[in-house]
Amino acid sequence: MNDKQAQNFWPPLAAGIGLGLALMGMFLFTGHGLGASGFFTRLAVWLGDITAPAWAETNNFFSPYLAKGHPLTGWISWEIAGVALGALAGSLAARRFRLKIERGPRTGVAVRLALALTGGVLTGFGAELARGCTSGLGLSGGATLAVAAFVFLLAFFAAGLLLSALTRRIWL
Amino acid sequence: MNFPLENASNLVVLVAGFFFGYFLEVSGLGSPRKLTAQFTLGDWTVFKVMFTAIVVAAAGLWLFDVLGWLRFDALKIQTTFYWAMIIGGALLGAGMAIGGYCPGTSVVGLFTGRLDALFFMLGILIGMSLFAANFDSLLGLFMAAQGPAGQTLPALTGLPAWLILLLLTGLAFAGFRLGAWFESRRGGVVNAKELAE
Numbered sequence: 001m002n003d004k005q006a007q008n009f010w011p012p013l014a015a016g017i018g019l020g021l022a023l024m025g026m027f028l029f030t031g032h033g034l035g036a037s038g039f040f041t042r043l044a045v046w047l048g049d050i051t052a053p054a055w056a057e058t059n060n061f062f063s064p065y066l067a068k069g070h071p072l073t074g075w076i077s078w079e080i081a082g083v084a085l086g087a088l089a090g091s092l093a094a095r096r097f098r099l100k101i102e103r104g105p106r107t108g109v110a111v112r113l114a115l116a117l118t119g120g121v122l123t124g125f126g127a128e129l130a131r132g133c134t135s136g137l138g139l140s141g142g143a144t145l146a147v148a149a150f151v152f153l154l155a156f157f158a159a160g161l162l163l164s165a166l167t168r169r170i171w172l
Numbered sequence: 173m174n175f176p177l178e179n180a181s182n183l184v185v186l187v188a189g190f191f192f193g194y195f196l197e198v199s200g201l202g203s204p205r206k207l208t209a210q211f212t213l214g215d216w217t218v219f220k221v222m223f224t225a226i227v228v229a230a231a232g233l234w235l236f237d238v239l240g241w242l243r244f245d246a247l248k249i250q251t252t253f254y255w256a257m258i259i260g261g262a263l264l265g266a267g268m269a270i271g272g273y274c275p276g277t278s279v280v281g282l283f284t285g286r287l288d289a290l291f292f293m294l295g296i297l298i299g300m301s302l303f304a305a306n307f308d309s310l311l312g313l314f315m316a317a318q319g320p321a322g323q324t325l326p327a328l329t330g331l332p333a334w335l336i337l338l339l340l341t342g343l344a345f346a347g348f349r350l351g352a353w354f355e356s357r358r359g360g361v362v363n364a365k366e367l368a369e
Contacts, residue, residue, distance in 0.1 A: 006368035012217045013348075015199035016224025022191035023225055024232040029184050031176035032248040033229075034192050036276030040293070044300040061307035078182040082189020083276065084283040089190070090197035091284040096364050099285040102204050102272070116204075116288045119271015120278075120295015121302070122263045127275060128303040129314065130260025131250065134222075135192075135276040137257070141250050142226035143233060145324040145336060148252040149226075155261030157211075157219075160269045164211035167269040171208045 007094035023143050030075070033140020037133035039080040040124065042071040061128070104171040115170060173241035193280055195221075202280035204272025204288065206362040211269050214358040216351025223344045227337070234333050252319035259313070271295065 009015075026034050045065040048056035056062045071077045091097040103112035127133040130152055132141070138156065141149025199221045200206045209215035236242035268274055273281055273292045281289035303310065326333045355361055 006364040008364045009200035009217075010198040012199055012220035013224055015195045016221040017228050018191065019195040019199075019221060020225035020228025020232070022188055022195060023229040025191075026185075026188040027229070027233055027247060028175040028236070028242070029177050029180040029188070031178050031246055034188065034276075036274070036279065037296075040275055040296045041300055044297045044304070047297065048301060048304070059304050059307065060311075061304040075180075075182065075185045078185045079189035079192070080279055082186040082191075083193030083196075083279045085186075086190035086193025086195075087197040087202055087280040087283040088193075090194045091202070094198070094364070096197075096368060097285045098368055099287065101288045102281070102286045102367070103288070104205065112288055113291045116271045116273075116291040117295040117298075119267040119269075119273070120292040120297075121267075121299040122295075123267030123271065123274060123292070124296035124299025124301075125303045126260040126263025126267060126299070127296070128260075128300050129263065129310070130257045131253065133264060133276065134274040137250060138261075139222060139225060140248075142222075143229035144247055144249045145230055145326060145333065146249045146252075147319060147323045147325060147328050148250040148257055150325065151252055151254060152257045152261040153222075155258040156265040156268075159262035159265030160208075160211040161213075161265075163266050163269040164208070167208070168212045170270070171205055171272070172212065172214075 004095065006096045006098075020143075023139060027140075027143065033136065033143055034079065035076050035132065035136030035140065036080065036083075037124075037127035038074070038076040038136060039071070041065065041128065042068075042074050042077065044124075046071050104169070106172075107170050112170075173236075175236060175242040176246055178246070192276070193283070195225075196277060196280045197284060200362065200364065200367075201277050202284040202286065203362065203367055204281065204286070205367065207274075207277060208269060208272055209362050211265075212358075213354045215361040216347070216355060217361060219347050220344075220351060223340075223347055227340050227344050230340070231337050234337060249322035249324060251321050252323060253315065254317035254319065256314050256316065 210218035237244040278289045278292045
């Protein structure tokens with residue numbers, strides 16, 4: 001009788017083992033791990049070259065990426081396409097797919113969207129500074145026991161924990 | 173066997189990405205409410221999934237290396253740039269606490285129907301362009317306190333990899349216990365049913 005309801009999530013241990021095996025497989029087949037922010041870098045460079053070519057082509061950070069060509073020539077764009085399909089398949093199969101603006105009970109839609117944009121700006125800036133994100137640096141670096149991954153993850157969790165004293169009212 | 177193969181097709185990468193997105197979705201990590209509940213300690217799914225995945229993948233790669241099936245030095249291992257990675261990591265922590273996602277989980281969020289993820293993604297592109305626009309003045313910070321090339325925890329500590337793996341497994345186990353303690357005192361984890369309402 002409850003077959004229309006959203007199925008609950010997997011236990012974290014089971015999902016973590018699956019994710020670990022996918023990550024290991026990626027390393028065995030390609031020599032590198034799974035990433036995410038690299039896709040957004042390629043997209044930002046591509047959009048920058050369309051909207052402000054003179055700037056993008058002389059910018060010292062973006063111009064090396066321009067030599068790599070269209071984002072679809074990069075492996076990470078294919079990986080992100082896979083991530084999108086996997087998320088879609090998982091949420092549809094378990095009836096968890098919902099079109100919505102996810103927010104805390106005390107946060108309005110406009111505020112939520114402004115905060116999402118703000119958090120995104122900090123994340124985009126931080127991911128370029130750190131040379132990677134939670135996936136490419138934290139998760140994939142961790143799998144190779146890279147010191148860089150654990151330095152990054154400690155800073156990530158410490159900042160999130162400290163800031164949550166202020167940000168918890170957004171979500172709870 | 174001679175891993176890594178290094179000639180993987182786009183299809184192989186797409187399949188690996190599929191499982192990446194699938195396992196993030198089934199653990200609930202497409203939800204900004206669940207992701208940020210890690211920082212208020214009410215739901216430790218982020219820690220549990222990430223740490224389990226790191227230990228499983230690291231142990232698997234170590235095993236392949238020991239068996240002689242993997243050229244470990246052919247793997248991409250990041251070099252530490254201490255200040256850039258500490259500040260960048262803190263910015264991603266702040267970005268998740270405020271915006272609800274990280275880059276990978278924003279893709280999962282959008283493809284599970286969460287339209288707020290689009291605004292987070294737009295923010296990422298703006299933040300990256302701001303970084304690029306100020307790159308020349310950030311270069312000193314970007315390159316500061318560089319560690320040895322591709323340094324790993326065994327290289328840093330002088331301990332054998334199997335011992336590091338054992339210590340990480342112990343840390344994961346302790347995190348699971350600590351997480352369960354916090355979760356039971358804060359009304360339980362964020363579940364799919366309340367998110368679907």
